[in-house]
Amino acid sequence: MQEFINLFSHLNPAAYTIITLNILLLIFAQRILTHGFKLAPKTHQYTLWLMLFRGINFLIIFAFGYYYWYQPALEKGPALKILAILGITYAAYLLINFGNYFILKRYGKEREVEGKIRLTETYQTRAVSIFSSVFISIVALIAIIHILGFDSLLETGGVIGFIGVFLALTQSTWAPDIFSGLIILNSDMLGEGDVIEFNDGKTVYGLVYKTKLFHTEILNLIDNHRVMVRNARLRDFTIHNLTKFASARGLREKLIFKIGYDAPTEQVKKMFHEAFGKAIERGLNIEEQHGLEIGIQDTGDHAVEWVVFYHTKNIRKLIRTRQHMMAEFYAMSQQYGISLSTPYTLQIQDTSSNTKEAGAKERA
Template sequence: MVLDRCRFSAVSLLRYRQALAGPGLRPAHAQRCGDRHGRCGGRVVCMGQSLGSDLAAARQARGGSGMNEAVRAMEWLASRLTPLDMGLILIAGLLLAVSFFLFRSESDRARARIFRLLNLMVIAFVIGYHLVASSLADSWVLRLASVLAVIYLAYLSMLVSAWFVRRRFGRERTIGDERQIIETYHSRLLTLVIGTVIGLVALVAIVRILGFTSLLEAGGVLGVIGVMLAITQAAWAPDIISGLIILNSSLVEEGDVVQFDDPAELPMVVFKTKLFHTELLNLANNHRIMLRNAHLRDRMIHNLSKFASARGLRELLRFRIGYEVPPDRVEAFFEGVARKAAESGDIGLEPEQPVEVRVLDTGDHAVEWGVYYYTKQVRDLLQIRQQMRAQILRESLNAGLSLATPLRVALVREMEESEP
């Protein structure tokens, strides 16, 4: 009976030690005392002595369990990642951080979002594959990750090559207060060629990854894609070709102020000439306008930023003044107004170029006078027109010179006098 009690005590101590130690510790059981099954004869005493050290180790293990689990998870993940996986995660993380400094302009906002999303997806797929699908050697998860990696590398190669081509073959220009590199014919054409080659290589790689290994299967997939492009070429090919022609002619460039042939349309600024369309900024209403490149080529465009001479853009303001005012007085009045406007510096006139006052038409009731002035601040064209009209109105009131059409004034007075 004593032997049975000793055996029961030894087993109870062993179970208690295992419950306290938890899965992180490995108690030595009865081996520390030389007996694996915990038999009596001093074994229980030995196990009781080792119980204190096991309790201390259990408390330490439980105190730092959260940190230890995180460290074990990191070590486990690092042991499963290959050097290629680590390189992909490192490159994607660096590019994700650098993208916040590279894509700063407003026009690159959509491109920056796509680029950051691809980097995040690459990191997520590399880590997720080793966490949940590392045992699936030939599964759709692996193929999807491979296709994503090919798309990511192709898009990254296109971005890097386009950046270098634009730096090498683009043209630097000051737009507003900022120096920008704008697209040229050579940069756009070379970017298209490089992008086409990279796209074809990526397409062939994706077809192979998806399991179309034979020449017949791969040719069928590429043939379907080619037929789709041929059917839809009327929707995109003219815009690409028209965009190249616009860039090659250099008639319309980014930052230019243009105006269409319709007199009702106000001047606009060319914001971006993209692959399929051109974005314009309406100076009057401060909004964007998108035009297809092919439609832009079909319209008559007045480029106000391309001067015919070094004197600048020649603007015209029209006024109708009655025959009772002598021509010398009208000419002296407009020349004096233009001189004050140029000396003040608030209105963007060219002070070196004198104003020209000409008779445009001699009508039945008034003489139509034209005031020509020169300016090089074409982005402020609407503001200059408004300021000039306001300046002429103030000076005419001070000089007692009426700008109203005489016949209209006489009719209004006659109607007022005829009313009871």
């Protein structure tokens, strides 16, 4: 405690003011940038300015600390060692974030996510970011080891070896997700902004929001909430990327209706086409130029199974479009007097002849 008091005894009022002011700026940097500079949170510009703002504050505090504490000190006490370790840790954090930002700026891909254009990660950005982060972390770790007094190569190697053994023992919890994330990014099968379908006990329609180091964030389009899926588990699913079309027509959606045999074929087709026209008039997200495809998929015991195909390119509103199309077909079926419920067929067997034969035998 006395050592900390002695450290602050070297400061004059001007140094107290400057260091205190910069500490306050470090603490309230986010609020200053949000309310003072009107920067939108969680954007790349906001992140860059936040790191720059805090970096300058840190350098000022470090410079004053070096001038007033380190130069007059005859030997390194524990308080100065703690300050040096904190300084190196913070500097490494800033360097990693600055590096990741410029790597994303250089190798990232622009994509539209939730109506906004933003830079998204690729295989190159993820791989280079991991390499640079590991390199900076190792340099910072070696510097911290030397500050703690482990000067010999054997002592330094022992500390690094202990950390290496710890990572090796825990690699089953983090390594599969890192490598799976790299494989997902490298395959380009799905990316941020894509709408995908997979089965995790139930069918999930989701928008890929962010592919992170260990997990992927997905916005569930049905329940309207975020889902976090481990990268390794995501690779185990059969994923349908609905955003990547097989042709320029868009996604080919299918609706199935079971209609009784008593409904005339021409009337059924006319009903579907008229409902499709009403949907276009209402401005639903369907491709008018490709028309409606109508066919019979199966002829069952109770009903004819009709199948209707239409195309859409607004995959973000896929579920809503499907619901509106079903509503249009149902409303038109009521106007045409065609039931969309599966009819229940009863087969009545004529037993009158058997009854007559039995009566004749009794009389005989």
